[in-house]
Amino acid sequence: MSVTAAKGFTAAGIAAGIKENGNPDLALVVNNGPRRAAAGVFTSNRVKAAPVLWSEQVLKSGQLSAVVLNSGGANACTGPKGFQDTHATAEKAAEVLGTGAGEIAVCSTGLIGVLLPMDKLLPGVETAAGRLSEHGGEKAAIAIKTTDTVHKTSVVTKDGWTVGGMAKGAGMLAPGLATMLVVLTTDADLGSEVLDKALRDATRVTFDRVDSDGCMSTNDTVLLLASGASGATPGYEEFAEAVRTVCDDLGQQLIRDAEGASKDIKVEVINAASEDDAVEVGRSIARNNLLKCAIHGEDPNWGRVLSAIGTTKAAFEPDELNVAINGVWVCKNGGVGEDRDQVDMRYREVHVVADLAAGDATATIWTNDLTADYVHENSAYSS
Amino acid sequence: MSVTAAKGFTAAGIAAGIKENGNPDLALVVNNGPRRAAAGVFTSNRVKAAPVLWSEQVLKSGQLSAVVLNSGGANACTGPKGFQDTHATAEKAAEVLGTGAGEIAVCSTGLIGVLLPMDKLLPGVETAAGRLSEHGGEKAAIAIKTTDTVHKTSVVTKDGWTVGGMAKGAGMLAPGLATMLVVLTTDADLGSEVLDKALRDATRVTFDRVDSDGCMSTNDTVLLLASGASGATPGYEEFAEAVRTVCDDLGQQLIRDAEGASKDIKVEVINAASEDDAVEVGRSIARNNLLKCAIHGEDPNWGRVLSAIGTTKAAFEPDELNVAINGVWVCKNGGVGEDRDQVDMRYREVHVVADLAAGDATATIWTNDLTADYVHENSAYSS
Known part of the structure; x- marks a missing residue:
C-alpha cells in the first residue's frame, strides 16, 4: 500500500548496487496525475545534504512528477560534486519519465561524507522506471531502509480519497525533523498551497516531536504529493487530520524501531x-x-x-x-x-x-x- | 594535600554511616583564619538542592568558617524538611566549632529525592570535628566520592602562598557547572570580592567547559576559602592564574574519571x-x-x-x-x-x-x- 495506496501513483524499489551487501537501495515514486501538486519540509540543520538543497529548490514551483530516493549514502558534505550527482540523478529520472528535472525531488540517506556510486545509481534509476507499478509501494518502502529493522508505511482512507506514505529512520532522530525520509501521497484534488499548510501543520506536532537521540540529520525530508486522481476535494480540516494521522503513525513507527531501543x-x-x-x-x-x-x-x-x-x-x-x-x-x-x-x-x-x-x-x-x-x-x- | 595544603586549614573525612556500604561519606573543612573570606559559584539548574540554597544564602556575607560535605545523598527535591536538615547540619557544625551557623556552608551529593539520615549525619559532624587535622585533606577528598573511582586533589604553590583543592564528580557532568562539589582553599591574604572574581573567572573557562554527559546537576558547588595565614597578598593576575590552574587540573581529573568513559x-x-x-x-x-x-x-x-x-x-x-x-x-x-x-x-x-x-x-x-x-x-x- 504505502505510497501507492492513493490513486494516480506508481512506485518501484530495487537493488541498484549502492549498498555493498546487495540489499534494495533505490526507490522511485511517480505521480501520474492529473495534478502534480507537491509540498515539502526539510531539516533545519544548517549543514544540508546535496539532495536537500536540490529538492528545496525544485519544490518552489509547488510541482513534482517524481521522487528518487536512495539508501546506502547520504550525499551530505560532498561539495560541488555531490550536488552535481544529485542534479544528474534528477536529469536521469526526468529523461526516463519524459519530464523535466525541475519536477524531480531527490532524497538520500546513509553515511555522511561519501560520494554516491553514480555508475550504479544512474542505471538503477532506469531499472526502477521499468518496474513502476501500482503495487510498488511496499518495495519502495523497503528500498529506503538503512539501519531500520522494518519498513514503515501508513494509509488513511476517507470518503473517496486516500493519504498514504512511507518512512525510513532509526538513528540521528531529532527535532527539526527526526532523521528520516518520508514520502506521502494523496489522490485528493488539492493544490500545493493547501498541501504545504497541511504538511507543516502535521509535522510540527508529529515528526518534530520525535526525538530519539537528540542528533539532527543533514538529510531529513518529508514530501507530500497530490495526484488529484480521486476527483475529490476534501475540506481543509478533514484533509489536514488525515495527513496528521499518517504522520503520527509513521512517527510512532520510527520511535518503535529506533536503534538499540528497548523502551x-x-x-x-x-x-x-x-x-x-x-x-x-x-x-x-x-x-x-x-x-x-x-x-x-x-x-x-x-x-x-x-x-x-x-x-x-x-x-x-x-x-x-x-x-x-x-x-x-x-x-x-x-x-x-x-x-x-x-x-x-x-x-x-x-x-x-x-x-x-x-x-x-x-x-x-x-x-x-x-x-x-x-x-x-x-x-x-x-x- | 588537597584542602589542607594551604596554611590555616584543617580537615577530616569519616564514615558517618550515611552510605549503607560503610564507605567514608562525611567531610569537614575548617578555616582557622586569621581571615575567613570566601566565595562560591553554584549550579545554574533552577531545581537547586537544599544545601545549594543554604550555601548561596550564607555566602552573601563573604565569610565562611567551615564547609560540611556529605556523599550518600544529594538532599535535592526534598522539600522543607530537606532544607531544615541542611540548616540543622550547619547548626551542629557551628556548635561543635564554636561559631555561627551563618558561617557554615553545606554540600551534598548522591541520589536526588531522598532525605538524609540525620541520626547518622549529625553525630558524624561531631566525630569529624574531633578528627580535624592539618593532614586531613586527603581523607576529606575521599569522603566526598560517589561513583568516582579515584579522589581528586590539586595544589599550586607560589611565592609564600598556596592554592589547593579537592573535587568529586563522575556523572551528571555538564556546564553551568559540571556536577561536582569542589572546595578550594588558599592561605593568601585576600578579601571575598577578589576571591569571587578569581573564582568566577576560573570556573568560566574550566568547570563550565567540562561536559561529560550533558546532564546538569541540582547540587554543583565550588567554594574558595581564604585564611590569610601566609600573610602574603599576591597580585590579582598571579592569584587568578593559580586558581585557574587548580580548577583546570581538577576539571581534567573529573573528565578522566567520568562514568564508563574510555576516551x-x-x-x-x-x-x-x-x-x-x-x-x-x-x-x-x-x-x-x-x-x-x-x-x-x-x-x-x-x-x-x-x-x-x-x-x-x-x-x-x-x-x-x-x-x-x-x-x-x-x-x-x-x-x-x-x-x-x-x-x-x-x-x-x-x-x-x-x-x-x-x-x-x-x-x-x-x-x-x-x-x-x-x-x-x-x-x-x-x-
Whole structure:
C-alpha cells in the first residue's frame, strides 16, 4: 500500500548496487496525475545534504512528477560534486519519465561524507522506471531502509480519497525533523498551497516531536504529493487530520524501531504556561541521557526528570513540580510523592508526565531509552 | 594535600554511616583564619538542592568558617524538611566549632529525592570535628566520592602562598557547572570580592567547559576559602592564574574519571566569530551522542561533527568548515579532506578541532565518549 495506496501513483524499489551487501537501495515514486501538486519540509540543520538543497529548490514551483530516493549514502558534505550527482540523478529520472528535472525531488540517506556510486545509481534509476507499478509501494518502502529493522508505511482512507506514505529512520532522530525520509501521497484534488499548510501543520506536532537521540540529520525530508486522481476535494480540516494521522503513525513507527531501543518513552508535559514551554521542557527531559539510562534499567528516577526541567527557561516553581511515571505520581510539589515501588516499568511503553503547574498548555515528545545496543550500533556504523 | 595544603586549614573525612556500604561519606573543612573570606559559584539548574540554597544564602556575607560535605545523598527535591536538615547540619557544625551557623556552608551529593539520615549525619559532624587535622585533606577528598573511582586533589604553590583543592564528580557532568562539589582553599591574604572574581573567572573557562554527559546537576558547588595565614597578598593576575590552574587540573581529573568513559575528548573550536559562538559549537559537538559513540568505536566520523555544528546559530558557511581529528584534517571546506584512515585513535585522548573560518575566537570543551559501561552504570544507579 504505502505510497501507492492513493490513486494516480506508481512506485518501484530495487537493488541498484549502492549498498555493498546487495540489499534494495533505490526507490522511485511517480505521480501520474492529473495534478502534480507537491509540498515539502526539510531539516533545519544548517549543514544540508546535496539532495536537500536540490529538492528545496525544485519544490518552489509547488510541482513534482517524481521522487528518487536512495539508501546506502547520504550525499551530505560532498561539495560541488555531490550536488552535481544529485542534479544528474534528477536529469536521469526526468529523461526516463519524459519530464523535466525541475519536477524531480531527490532524497538520500546513509553515511555522511561519501560520494554516491553514480555508475550504479544512474542505471538503477532506469531499472526502477521499468518496474513502476501500482503495487510498488511496499518495495519502495523497503528500498529506503538503512539501519531500520522494518519498513514503515501508513494509509488513511476517507470518503473517496486516500493519504498514504512511507518512512525510513532509526538513528540521528531529532527535532527539526527526526532523521528520516518520508514520502506521502494523496489522490485528493488539492493544490500545493493547501498541501504545504497541511504538511507543516502535521509535522510540527508529529515528526518534530520525535526525538530519539537528540542528533539532527543533514538529510531529513518529508514530501507530500497530490495526484488529484480521486476527483475529490476534501475540506481543509478533514484533509489536514488525515495527513496528521499518517504522520503520527509513521512517527510512532520510527520511535518503535529506533536503534538499540528497548523502551518507547512518551514524555507528556502538562499545565505549562505556553506550548513553547511545554515543548522545551519535553525535549529537555527526552534528551537527558541519565534519565534514558534509568528508564532502560526500569528505574523510576524522577530526580533526573526534575534536574532536566531545571535546565529550561520555562515558567515553573521548583516546589510546585509534579511528575508521574506510568501513572504513579512519584514526585509531588518538587519532592517525594507516591511510593516509587508502585511503578510498573516492565512494558515497552513508558509514560512520563511532567506537571509544571504554570498554565494549561501541553505537548508530547516521544523518545527512547539509551541502551548498550545503541552504543554498539553507533560505534560501528561506518567502519 | 588537597584542602589542607594551604596554611590555616584543617580537615577530616569519616564514615558517618550515611552510605549503607560503610564507605567514608562525611567531610569537614575548617578555616582557622586569621581571615575567613570566601566565595562560591553554584549550579545554574533552577531545581537547586537544599544545601545549594543554604550555601548561596550564607555566602552573601563573604565569610565562611567551615564547609560540611556529605556523599550518600544529594538532599535535592526534598522539600522543607530537606532544607531544615541542611540548616540543622550547619547548626551542629557551628556548635561543635564554636561559631555561627551563618558561617557554615553545606554540600551534598548522591541520589536526588531522598532525605538524609540525620541520626547518622549529625553525630558524624561531631566525630569529624574531633578528627580535624592539618593532614586531613586527603581523607576529606575521599569522603566526598560517589561513583568516582579515584579522589581528586590539586595544589599550586607560589611565592609564600598556596592554592589547593579537592573535587568529586563522575556523572551528571555538564556546564553551568559540571556536577561536582569542589572546595578550594588558599592561605593568601585576600578579601571575598577578589576571591569571587578569581573564582568566577576560573570556573568560566574550566568547570563550565567540562561536559561529560550533558546532564546538569541540582547540587554543583565550588567554594574558595581564604585564611590569610601566609600573610602574603599576591597580585590579582598571579592569584587568578593559580586558581585557574587548580580548577583546570581538577576539571581534567573529573573528565578522566567520568562514568564508563574510555576516551577523553578535547573539542577545540577555532576561528569562530566570537567566544560565545565557539562555546556553543563546542558544546553541540560534545553533546552529540552519535559522535560520542563513533569515537568510542575509534571511528573518525567527521560527518557527525558537521551535523552537530549545523544545529547551532554560530556564524559559519557550511562549505567553509574544516575538521581535524587527532591532527588529520578529515574534512576540508565542508567536504571530504585528508584520508580518514590516517587518523590514529588508539589512545585515550582524542582531539577534535572544528575550524569555523569565521573569525579568530576559540574555546575548548572537554567531554567523553558514550559507552555501554555508561549505560550500565546509569541504569542501575538508584536500584
